[in-house]
Amino acid sequence: MKIKYNLLHEEINSRARLGTIETNYGTFDTPMFMPVGTKATVKTMTPEELYECKAGIILSNTYHLWLRPGPDLIKKAGGLHKFMNYNGPILTDSGGFQVFSLAKPKDITEEGVHFKSHIDGSNLFLTPELSIEIQNKLDSDIAMSFDECPPYPVTHDYMKRSIERTLRWAERGKRVHNNENQSLFGIVQGGEFPDLRMESAIETAKLEFDGYSVGGVSVGEDKETKYKMIEYATKYMPRDKVRYLMGVGEPIDIIEGTIRGIDLFDCVLSTRIARHGNAFTRRGKINLKNLKYREDFAPIEEECDCYSCKNYTKAYIRHLITSDETLGGRLLSIHNTRFLIKLTEDLRMAIKEDGLIKYREEFISKYNGDKTNE
RNA sequence: GGAGAGAUAGCGAAGAGGCUAAACGCGGCAGACUGUAAAUCUGCUCCCAUUGGGUUCGAUGGUUCGAAACCAUCUCUCUCCA
Numbered sequence: 525m526k527i528k529y530n531l532l533h534e535e536i537n538s539r540a541r542l543g544t545i546e547t548n549y550g551t552f553d554t555p556m557f558m559p560v561g562t563k564a565t566v567k568t569m570t571p572e573e574l575y576e577c578k579a580g581i582i583l584s585n586t587y588h589l590w591l592r593p594g595p596d597l598i599k600k601a602g603g604l605h606k607f608m609n610y611n612g613p614i615l616t617d618s619g620g621f622q623v624f625s626l627a628k629p630k631d632i633t634e635e636g637v638h639f640k641s642h643i644d645g646s647n648l649f650l651t652p653e654l655s656i657e658i659q660n661k662l663d664s665d666i667a668m669s670f671d672e673c674p675p676y677p678v679t680h681d682y683m684k685r686s687i688e689r690t691l692r693w694a695e696r697g698k699r700v701h702n703n704e705n706q707s708l709f710g711i712v713q714g715g716e717f718p719d720l721r722m723e724s725a726i727e728t729a730k731l732e733f734d735g736y737s738v739g740g741v742s743v744g745e746d747k748e749t750k751y752k753m754i755e756y757a758t759k760y761m762p763r764d765k766v767r768y769l770m771g772v773g774e775p776i777d778i779i780e781g782t783i784r785g786i787d788l789f790d791c792v793l794s795t796r797i798a799r800h801g802n803a804f805t806r807r808g809k810i811n812l813k814n815l816k817y818r819e820d821f822a823p824i825e826e827e828c829d830c831y832s833c834k835n836y837t838k839a840y841i842r843h844l845i846t847s848d849e850t851l852g853g854r855l856l857s858i859h860n861t862r863f864l865i866k867l868t869e870d871l872r873m874a875i876k877e878d879g880l881i882k883y884r885e886e887f888i889s890k891y892n893g894d895k896t897n898e
Numbered sequence: 899g900g901a902g903a904g905a906u907a908g909c910g911a912a913g914a915g916g917c918u919a920a921a922c923g924c925g926g927c928a929g930a931c932u933g934u935a936a937a938u939c940u941g942c943u944c945c946c947a948u949u950g951g952g953u954u955c956g957a958u959g960g961u962u963c964g965a966a967a968c969c970a971u972c973u974c975u976c977u978c979c980a
Contacts, residue, residue: 558933560933560934561934562933562934563934567934567937583933585933585934588934588935615933617933618933619933620933621933622933622934622935624933625933625934625935626935641935642935643935668933671933673933711933737933739933740933741932741933742932742933743932750932768933769933770932770933771932771933772932772933773932774932777932789932790932790933791932791933792931792932792933792934792936793931793932795934796931796932796934796936796937796938797930797931799937799938800930800931800936800937800939801937802931811928811929813927813928814927814928815926815927815928845937846926848937850937852937853937
């Protein structure tokens with residue numbers, strides 16, 4: 525079956541929504557943070573650790589799995605869930621972000637996008653149809669349309685042509701999509717231009733996708749601009765369908781996104797900064813490599829319910845990180861992932877009580893507050 | 899006892915008259931990271947200040963306009979032979 529989004533409550537003081545998403549691999553609440561597992565693994569984390577972090581859904585990537593190990597092998601394995609032993613819902617990105625991170629402007633054509641493989645340099649050509657075909661084989665629960673994720677800034681003229689092409693790509697992808705157990709999402713682009721975000725949202729909705737996302741965010745713009753982008757897009761996105769903000773992110777961005785009506789988030793930060801020695805905390809991000817944690821025998825956060833905080837000290841994790849031991853990045857990935865998911869739990873609680881604006885004020889003042897008394 | 903080789907920043911190691919406060923690596927200290935070409939990348943790492951200044955290359959003395967580099971003596975290390 526396709527996913528089913530149930531809108532349970534809309535906050536009085538903001539545009540935040542409380543909902544659930546039913547999938548073939550279980551039902552989860554929204555807003556929700558999705559850990560990123562690009563290459564069929566959330567880096568350093570086992571599925572059991574993801575369940576323990578209460579991840580509702582995870583994300584994987586078409587582009588990377590296309591190159592290695594290839595969609596046919598994953599199909600042979602019985603699909604992505606079986607292949608990676610993950611029994612929760614999985615969303616696959618289309619490769620659209622790799623248009624941003626890997627392709628050059630001249631490589632983008634109406635037909636599709638030319639890539640040079642980051643693995644062996646070979647020439648690749650990804651089209652909207654191919655992206656969907658690959659995702660059909662991967663058998664994720666949610667597939668994403670193949671879009672162009674333009675950098676920031678580009679001209680209004682470029683962006684207009686880009687959203688129109690992304691729209692044509694969405695249509696082309698939808699036409700070849702043929703997996704009854706997989707839902708397909710459209711992507712709203714348009715940069716910081718209100719008229720283009722509106723046009724993109726309205727036209728994409730006309731194609732009647734199973735859900736919609738906001739793309740082209742966190743590509744170099746400042747915070748104010750980012751929140752406007754989200755606002756401009758969600759304003760015109762269907763009320764009765766899931767809204768997914770792609771590639772975001774930071775705790776405060778998740779709160780700001782939620783306030784603007786976003787239900788789903790994904791971001792590499794939780795695991796990437798973990799491998800780089802950083803941890804999210806209610807009092808802001810901390811760098812465990814810092815000398816001041818050398819003899820700090822307290823957990824990252826006293827009040828955190830994650831496996832790492834219940835069992836390990838900052839001093840030990842610092843030792844692991846500075847010694848280049850993988851367990852350090854793993855323990856921090858567990859903490860950071862749990863941190864963002866717990867944040868969405870708190871947001872849901874606040875939405876239920878129509879107290880999200882107040883929650884934001886309290887969170888931000890603590891997060892950005894004076895850290896000298898730690 | 900004899901014959902060689904060597905001593906350079908926290909460590910390893912380049913440098914063989916001026917372009918050298920001294921490459922590079924490690925270690926150390928910070929920073930960045932938002933649909934993962936990322937267990938990666940960037941900066942700093944003799945002392946003091948903002949430009950700039952002050953002390954350095956085992957020690958001492960010398961040659962030279964100028965020495966980490968050349969010479970002498972000394973100290974210490976290593977290798978080989980007895």
